Amino acid sequence: xxxxxxxxxxxxxxxxxxYAGGLLSEDTFARRLDQLLEGRLIDPFRxxxxxxxxSSRDAGPMRFIASVLAALRRIRIRGARIEDRPILLALxxxxxxxxxxxxxxxxxxxxxxxxxxxxxxARLHFRDGRWILxxxxxxxxxxxxxxxxxxxxxxxxxxxxxxxxHVRVD
Numbered sequence: 001x002x003x004x005x006x007x008x009x010x011x012x013x014x015x016x017x018x019y020a021g022g023l024l025s026e027d028t029f030a031r032r033l034d035q036l037l038e039g040r041l042i043d044p045f046r047x048x049x050x051x052x053x054x055s056s057r058d059a060g061p062m063r064f065i066a067s068v069l070a071a072l073r074r075i076r077i078r079g080a081r082i083e084d085r086p087i088l089l090a091l092x093x094x095x096x097x098x099x100x101x102x103x104x105x106x107x108x109x110x111x112x113x114x115x116x117x118x119x120x121x122a123r124l125h126f127r128d129g130r131w132i133l134x135x136x137x138x139x140x141x142x143x144x145x146x147x148x149x150x151x152x153x154x155x156x157x158x159x160x161x162x163x164x165x166h167v168r169v170d
Contacts, residue, residue: 004091004093004156004170005090005093005156005170006156006157006170007044007088007168007170008036008037008042008088008090008170011036011042011044011047011048012033012036012037014048014051015029015032015033015036015047015048016029018048018051023051024051032047032048035047039090040089040090040100040109040110041087041088041089041090041110041112041167042087042088042090042170043087043088044087044088086159086166086167086168087165087166087167087168088167088168088169088170089110089160089167089168089169089170090170091124091131091154091169091170092126093129093131093156095126095129097109097126098125098126098127099123099124099125099126100123100124101120101122101123101124102117102121102122102123102124102162103117103118103119103120103121103122103136104117104118104119104121105119105120108120112162112163112165112167114162114163114164114165115163116140116162116163116164116165117138117140117162117163117164117165118136118138118139118140118163120136120138121135121136121138121142121162121163122134122135122136122138122142122162123136124154130153130154131153131154131169132151132152132153132154133149133151133152133153133154133160134150134151135149135150135151138162138163139163140162140163140164141163142160142161142162143160143161144158144159144160145158145159146159154169155169156169156170157169157170
């Protein structure tokens with residue numbers, strides 16, 4: 001199981017390395033970091049998918065980052081649609097927020113504009129240090145780790161599917 005926020009921390013490290021390496025301007029770095037830290041839904045490919053690190057002998061971590069980014073590019077080149085890449089759902093595991101409504105309607109806390117997502121698709125409750133997902137009788141259902149659910153506990157790293165939209169819990 002992943003620790004909460006692990007994916008966001010990894011993306012932040014990549015952004016920091018790109019800024020330090022001169023690949024990002026200060027404004028671009030700040031804008032992308034704001035999107036990463038303030039967004040509820042995060043598309044990792046939009047934040048770091050365009051970065052191209054050159055590997056060198058003395059840059060072990062940079063070589064790892066370069067290989068991850070190269071893999072992302074290969075996936076996209078092989079015809080993966082943008083919708084096939086999971087976006088991150090950044091949850092507050094400290095209890096700052098008690099309930100989130102997920103759906104296509106603009107009044108939802110987490111808005112997913114994919115037409116396969118119901119207007120009010122699912123509700124997430126934070127209770128006793130845990131996030132509980134409840135499907136709200138959505139048309140296309142909700143899957144957690146490839147299993148159709150009505151209600152279940154979420155963990156960092158869980159893969160959710162709302163209609164056709166793939167989301168990973170962070």
